[in-house]
Amino acid sequence: MAKHSVIFQPAGNRGNIQEGKTIMEAARKLGVGLQSTCGGHQTCGKCKVKVLDQHGYYKSKKGQEKVSPPTEKEKGLLGEDAISEGYRLACATQVLGALTVEVPPETQVSHEVISKTAIQKAVTLKPAVRKLYLEVPKPQLGHSQGDWERVSGVLKEHFALKDLTIDHEALAALPKALRSGNWKVTLTLFMEKRVIRIESGLAEKAFGLALDVGTTTLAGYLCDLPTGEVVATEARSNPQISYGEDVISRITRTIRNQEGLNELRSCLFDSLNELVQAVSQEANIAGEDIIDATIVGNTAMHHIFLNLDPQHLGSSPFTPVLQSPMDINARDFGLSICPGANVHALPVEAGFVGADNVAVVIAEEPYNQDDMMLVIDVGTNGELVLGNRKKLVSASCATGPAFEGAHIKFGMRAARGAIESIKIDPDSREVRFKVVGDDRWSDQAPAVKATGICGSAIIDATAEMLHAGIINRRGAFIKNISNPRMLYNKKEAEFVIAWADETDLGRDITVCQNDIRSMQLGKGALLSGANLLMRQLDIENVDKVILAGSFGLHIDRQNALDMGLFPDVDAEAVYSTGNAAGEGARLALVNTDKRREAADIARRIEYMELSLESDFQTEFVRAMIFPAPQKVGEK
């Protein structure tokens, strides 16, 4: 039989196709991926393409004669208008002559869409799972095939898929699904090789869950996999907080108590399952409709999630059990999504540089840029990644919890009533502040009274006190300042930020000498870390600073620069990314290339153990000193 030249655009794949073959068959033969849920039954309408003549024109009548006429099903699914513009279903349209096929973006197997999440990044969709709708021939006496073999036959014939395995629970659901759906079923296929779910009839819902397991907060992002959109977001406190606020106290729990790890896991999974329920309700789906998941977290949270003993993370040489990505089964861990669903845990880099950091890196992609980028993720520890497409280095530095408001006299988390911004007039040293929960500054009679100071405001206070000459570059309070806010107590000096009547405490909220020392220790750790990484890459300046996490969302960039929190750079070159770890988890959820990218990059990033540098202490002490005041004035 005659063969005809067929060209697929925009990919450009071309070849000779036997007359009578469908455009779908031609695409398969020429290696062009077309969307299709129904596998060629003219049911789903996803394989829509535009048929042009061999020169790429539509208007020529010739192109239209070179394919079979539209079927009734096509007319129903596409509409007469689209058909008159040359749109057809690839599975229904036979090649009768030379032609060009234009594949619209939505029909291409991986395509870019603009996500509607906060960060609004363009996302390539290439999920690990897809759904396939099958019409299976009914069994007849004398044709002794089993149910699964009937399904396998259709998968081979209509989807060119073979040697698939099937999850045992999915298989157990097969006979009923086939018979109740009149031999029509929808399969969920993982990584083109394993069937993980069976549903009766046509069932197109396909959702994935990106989980960010933080020390303090658990966040879940429910994504509609075919569009990549986040359709529901839920966050809640990590219930492990009752076993200790920071990572080290939880690790200690697992060491001191034989059942410690089980306790930590059990309350974590209870909470995660509540979260699953909440996002499912919000999107009006069942938990089982979540057919894929990713998870990120710092190394300790990652280990606890995966039931890996975190105790060796707590002492030198800080060895994780696992760095590589890990695929586990939702069923094995009691995560109440589709039982056969895969849960992909992103890789960790090193001891304290966790999967959350890897997620930030794949969200920010410094490895695809020429600019020298410094990614700072501050929590109880500071994690730093520095570099560009040529090389990336990372380090962990013991910033201590001061940036989170801990170990600060009036420190607190960024909850309602926390002072979050502070301004000090450099001449009068008069103070204005703003608290979480009220938009007005303290001089505008705000309704919410102050109850403490959160991390971002401590940075403000430090920079402003430096600027107003209340502390010097070495962090010491200047002596003999005559100002009602300046108190020189026996124990230590302090500076009043909020007068007692501006607070809910009935006493003044101050910043004391010890608070400034804590800030210096934190900043010294962070800056010396960044400096040592810069020396490692032999560079003098960074081009861009990315502040990841909620810490970055609240701090005043100029104040952070003025107190020398990180290497000097233009304030415009400092970016806050919000929950970039969650964003990285979402990217890995909707695009498996991102999972590979994460695995590659986690292996490639060179981890630097700062404490092994001979001049680590010298660098640290030097970095504790605040920048010169004249420099502050210049800005």
Next chain:
Amino acid sequence: MAKHSVIFQPAGNRGNIQEGKTIMEAARKLGVGLQSTCGGHQTCGKCKVKVLDQHGYYKSKKGQEKVSPPTEKEKGLLGEDAISEGYRLACATQVLGALTVEVPPETQVSHEVISKTAIQKAVTLKPAVRKLYLEVPKPQLGHSQGDWERVSGVLKEHFALKDLTIDHEALAALPKALRSGNWKVTLTLFMEKRVIRIESGLAEKAFGLALDVGTTTLAGYLCDLPTGEVVATEARSNPQISYGEDVISRITRTIRNQEGLNELRSCLFDSLNELVQAVSQEANIAGEDIIDATIVGNTAMHHIFLNLDPQHLGSSPFTPVLQSPMDINARDFGLSICPGANVHALPVEAGFVGADNVAVVIAEEPYNQDDMMLVIDVGTNGELVLGNRKKLVSASCATGPAFEGAHIKFGMRAARGAIESIKIDPDSREVRFKVVGDDRWSDQAPAVKATGICGSAIIDATAEMLHAGIINRRGAFIKNISNPRMLYNKKEAEFVIAWADETDLGRDITVCQNDIRSMQLGKGALLSGANLLMRQLDIENVDKVILAGSFGLHIDRQNALDMGLFPDVDAEAVYSTGNAAGEGARLALVNTDKRREAADIARRIEYMELSLESDFQTEFVRAMIFPAPQKVGEK
């Protein structure tokens, strides 16, 4: 550096190897598989080879100079005697010149041994799992590798294994195993791609379990995987018997009762786990030391084991859920062996031709023979496979349970007291019989009294009554025989086998007209099935008849032939194989090639639905007639 010619015998692989490389490295490069548990640490001694000169001679001094001198570890493991004969460890011996390496059978990766089980077949060993002993470099500050990545590094370097995955429970056990074993661990590797178990230090125990899940009996064979030997065997009743003796009543249970399948599974797994415990105790190992398993059974048992709804097996078109082999995780099914162990369920052929039949076929291998072989597996149903290397056909025939002693007036299972053999003098029609539990015939004053008749004795009775002219070829009792044993009741005629005083029942044990009819129905089904299969293959005679299962072990071959149970053949060409299904399960356990063979053959065997043959009824009625008496006399 210089390269030298190295030849491996008996495989014959050859190539040029760089000076200084070990014989182990040379073997790997040239694709020769050598045993090794320790991965080249001169610890396990398994890679023993004999070094000869390039012409294959040992005595020449030249050969000995062409390798590095023996190490102290080699001397310790091999002994001076072996070393003086040229034996060396491949991992310790460097190539310094051209040489020949003789690989003894025990060092070859797959090799034949004679098994010590009842059937005494030569078995090729190629288990799905192997153990690897690793010495892992300790972590140091500044080398930020995780535990698993350290292990992966050694696997890649010493065993040329990469991209391995690891079971999550095995991974969870890793940090403790490494530290308690001073960074020496033993891994269990499944199919060269997944680590399923981690043990501290050197742990060579490797056992597998072959399970035969019969309707009546569960049998377990514990095999030492490195030798293929069965080290413990246990059998017990299938506890599902309380839900019905035959397959159909159990299927009915799952249809009538929503929890039916769960009940059947739950009691089955309780019993299987008892069996696991029993074989483990017998071999003095822990259940977790069982690191691989296979399972066979008829289609209904296979389905129930795998949690697959068996209800559609019970009605036309008798569609199984699954025919293909299935690999499941021991953990997922609560089988109390190593939790990450794989359990391989052998494939089924068609509705009633199950994985037990496939196991019989891979044990008997008709597909490797020129002889036309008929394999008969009789239980409640009869399963037949006929053919040779050219083609195999199978059928299932409704023999009914008569051959198991059911639906027979005094029928019983082959338990103590059951009459298992019967002789009738053709002239006097005097009867002698033997019961299970006593070696003496009834005329020798046996101690055990008769309580009923089991399947094999019904066949004896039928053949002997035919021979003695008590019944005719159509199965009717001959009228007016004058003999005290011959009773002509109103209802039906019967023949006394055991007088009341020879029994425990206090009344005569007889064979009645109805019993003979039941035998005729069973034999008719079996023989017509065999005849139709022979017609399908266009053959007049079979060369060999294999009776599988315990049924075959007890019947008198000549009597079976005399009553025309299967096509006429020399009595010497009739073989009983005992539990060939269990044997097939064991073969698949110790040799993964057998698993592939089973999958291939299950697909290749052509299943014939006898009831669809137009002359099925005619054939069946014809086959109910017994062979001509003169023929009986001739034998």
